[in-house]
Amino acid sequence: MTAPRDPFFPADQSIRASTAPIDVRELGLVDYQQAWDLQADLAAKRARDEIGDTVLVLEHPSTFTAGKRTQPEDMPDPSYPVPVVGVDRGGRITWHGEGQLVIYPIIKLAEPVDVVDYVRRLEEAIIEAVRLAGVRTAGRIDGRSGVWVPSTTPAADPAAPTRDRKVAALGIRITRGVTMHGLSLNCDNTLDHYAHIVACGIDDADVTTMSLELGRRAPPAEMGPLLVDALRRALAGELVVANHSFASAPDPSKGLKKRRS
Template sequence: MSNAPRAPFFPADRSIRASDRPLDIRRLGVVEYEQAWELQARLAAQRAADEIDDTVLVLEHPNVYTAGKRTLESDLPDNGLPVITVDRGGSITWHGVGQLVVYPILKLAEPVDVVDYVRRLEESIIQTVRQLGVVDAGRVDGRSGVWVPATARAADPAAPERDRKIAALGIRITRGVTMHGLALNCTNTLEYYEHIIACGIDDADVTTLSLELGREVTTEEAEGPLMTALDEALSGRLTVADHTFASAPDPAKRITGRRRSQQG
C-alpha cells in the first residue's frame, strides 16, 4: 500500500465497510454547502444508529470557500469573499459548479483504519481519471489527493505546468462513520484558487479534467466511472496500488505566519 506509515489493518481484498449491503447513492444536483453539511450530519447520526444503510451523496456546490482544521490565516482568500469553517481535516479549498463532489456516509469496519480509507478514496479517483484519459495521474508522497505530474503535458496549453492537483480530499470520522469526502475538478473555473493557498500548498498548482484532456469533461461523464470505482475500492475489488510519482513536504507541518506566495 503506497504512502502509508504502516500496513493497513485489513487485507487489500477485504471490504473496509462494516456492511455488505449496496451503497445508497443519492444524486442531489447543485446544493448550498451548509445545506449539504447539515444533511451529512443527520445521515451520519442515522448511520451510527444503524437506521440507514451506507449512503453516498453526489452533488455540486455553488461558489464557496471552506476551511478545514489545518487552515492558517495566510491561506485565506485575498479577494474578500467569505469562508465557511468546517469540521473536516485539511486546509482551505474552493467548491463550485463543474466540480464533482462526493460525500460518503459510511460505517467503517472495526478496527477503523483512517489511512486505508483515504487511500481507497484516492485509488477510486486515480482509476477514474486514468480511465477518462489522464493516464499519468497518481500520488505525491506526503500529500493527500490525486495529482498530475509536471512532466505530463496537458492537452490545453492554458493548463498549469507544475505538479497539479486534480482532486482533493477532506474527511471526518465520528463513531466509526465517515463524513465529507472528495472533490474532482471537471469543468470548473480555477479563478478562485488564485486567491487562496489551496490545501495549504503553495509550490504546486490545481487543474481540471477538461484542461488535461483538452475537451469538456462534465461532472455527469465522470460520475459513473467514479461511483463504480468507489464501490470497488471500498469493497476491496479494486486494490490500492503504488501510484506515487513524487514526494513533497506535508502541508500539515507548515510554519505559521508565512507569506502568501505568488500562484503559478
C-alpha cells in the same frame, strides 16, 4: 503512497461494516451548509444503524471551505465576494463550485477503523476514474493527500498549469466509525477562485481540471458514474490500492495548530 504500516484489513477485503448495497443519491447543485447539515443527519442515523451506507453526489455554488488546519495566510481577502465556511474536516482551505464533482461517502467502517486505509482507497478510486477518462499518469505525491498530475505530463490544453498539479482533493472526518465529507474532483470548473487562496496550504504546485488535461469538456455528469463505481469497488477491496506515487513533498498540514473557530 504506501501506508506507514500495513493496513488493518487485507487489500482485497472490504473495509465497510455492511455488505448491503450503497445508496447513491444524486442531488445536483446544493448549498454547502445545506449539504453539511444533511451529512451530519445521515451520519448520525448511520451510526445508529437507522439507515445503510449512503453516498451523496453533488455540486456546490462557489464557496471556500476552511478545514481545521487552515492558517490565516491561506485565506482570501475579506472583500472577495465568495463566502468562507469553517468546517470540521481535516486539511486546510479549498474551493468548491459549479463544474466540480463532489462526493460525500457516509459509510460505517469495519472495526478496527483504519483511517489511513480509507483515505488510500478514496485516492485509488479517484486515480482509477481519472485514468479511465484519459489522464493516464494521474497518481500520488507522497506526503500530500489527493490525486495529482505530474509536471512531466503535458496537458492537452495549453492554458493548463505546467507544474505538478492537483486534480482532486480530499478532506474527511470520522465520528463513531462513520465517515463524513469526502472528495472533490475538478471537472470543467473555473480555476480563477484558487488564485485568491493558498489551496490546501500548497504554494509550490498548482491545481488543474479534467477538461484542461483532456483538451475537451469533462463535466461532472461524465465523471460521476466512473468515480462512484470505482469508489464502490475500492471500499469493497475489488480495486486494490497500488503504488501510484511519482514524487514526494512536505505535508502542508503537519505540525500546524488547529484553526480557531
